[in-house]
Amino acid sequence: METKSAVRMLAALAQETRLAVFRQLVEAGPAGRAAGELAEALGCAPATLSFHLKELSNAALIEGRQDGRFVIYAANFASMNALLAFMTENCCRASSADGCGC
Amino acid sequence: METKSAVRMLAALAQETRLAVFRQLVEAGPAGRAAGELAEALGCAPATLSFHLKELSNAALIEGRQDGRFVIYAANFASMNALLAFMTENCCRASSADGCGC
DNA sequence: TCCATATTTTTACAATCGTTGAAATATTGA
DNA sequence: TCAATATTTCAACGATTGTAAAAATATGGA
Numbered sequence: 001m002e003t004k005s006a007v008r009m010l011a012a013l014a015q016e017t018r019l020a021v022f023r024q025l026v027e028a029g030p031a032g033r034a035a036g037e038l039a040e041a042l043g044c045a046p047a048t049l050s051f052h053l054k055e056l057s058n059a060a061l062i063e064g065r066q067d068g069r070f071v072i073y074a075a076n077f078a079s080m081n082a083l084l085a086f087m088t089e090n091c092c093r094a095s096s097a098d099g100c101g102c
Numbered sequence: 103m104e105t106k107s108a109v110r111m112l113a114a115l116a117q118e119t120r121l122a123v124f125r126q127l128v129e130a131g132p133a134g135r136a137a138g139e140l141a142e143a144l145g146c147a148p149a150t151l152s153f154h155l156k157e158l159s160n161a162a163l164i165e166g167r168q169d170g171r172f173v174i175y176a177a178n179f180a181s182m183n184a185l186l187a188f189m190t191e192n193c194c195r196a197s198s199a200d201g202c203g204c
Numbered sequence: 205t206c207c208a209t210a211t212t213t214t215t216a217c218a219a220t221c222g223t224t225g226a227a228a229t230a231t232t233g234a
Numbered sequence: 235t236c237a238a239t240a241t242t243t244c245a246a247c248g249a250t251t252g253t254a255a256a257a258a259t260a261t262g263g264a
Binding site for chain 1: 113
């Protein structure tokens with residue numbers, strides 16, 4: 001993974017509301033959840049949530065699909081795994097030599 | 103780890119210069135590197151680097167120690183591991199059931 | 205002590221971010 | 235087609251961020 005992608009993903013997750021959204025979607029699994037449901041669960045205005053969903057989408061951390069008049073969002077587990085791999089690889093390299101548990 | 107700590111750490115790493123600093127420090131291992139050395143390596147003004155080092159320090163991702171007239175910074179591997187654990191735990195929970203590789 | 209070196213703090217400013225009301229767009233059912 | 239529902243886009247705003255020059259602080263050596 002490129003550094004730019006990693007920064008974009010980290011920035012997307014580095015915000016309380018968005019991290020909460022992402023966790024909801026992880027919990028929901030591949031079935032995902034509707035935008036409105038998420039807005040209500042998190043107690044924020046639809047426009048606010050839409051903004052954050054777009055941020056997460058741009059970072060490729062989630063994906064939305066239209067389902068009738070709802071838009072269902074689901075976590076992109078492959079992307080999240082790539083990010084974790086990047087962080088383990090690039091931010092923990094000294095580990096084996098120095099007792100880091102990665 | 104609390105959500106707030108995780109957000110603070112993610113925000114600290116979600117910036118190109120700071121991610122580069124952290125990677126340098128991971129590479130340097132526990133021996134660390136002097137602030138000035140890092141500034142030169144990354145090509146940014148000392149004041150700018152100091153600002154970013156403080157951000158990383160506040161997030162507990164790095165630690166500085168005075169060594170003569172230098173300040174040596176080193177990565178805090180325990181914190182990084184805690185962050186990785188948090189992300190695996192909270193952002194990949196659906197994994198086992200759904201084929202995520204964590 | 206005085207000077208040179210290393211780093212941080214202060215200050216200022218442009219750029220980006222997070223939020224939300226209002227308007228626009230899309231979809232379904234009558 | 236029209237009304238109702240779901241979501242996004244637009245517009246505006248205050249708040250935060252990233253940057254770096256200038257000043258302040260800290261350390262070691264002459």
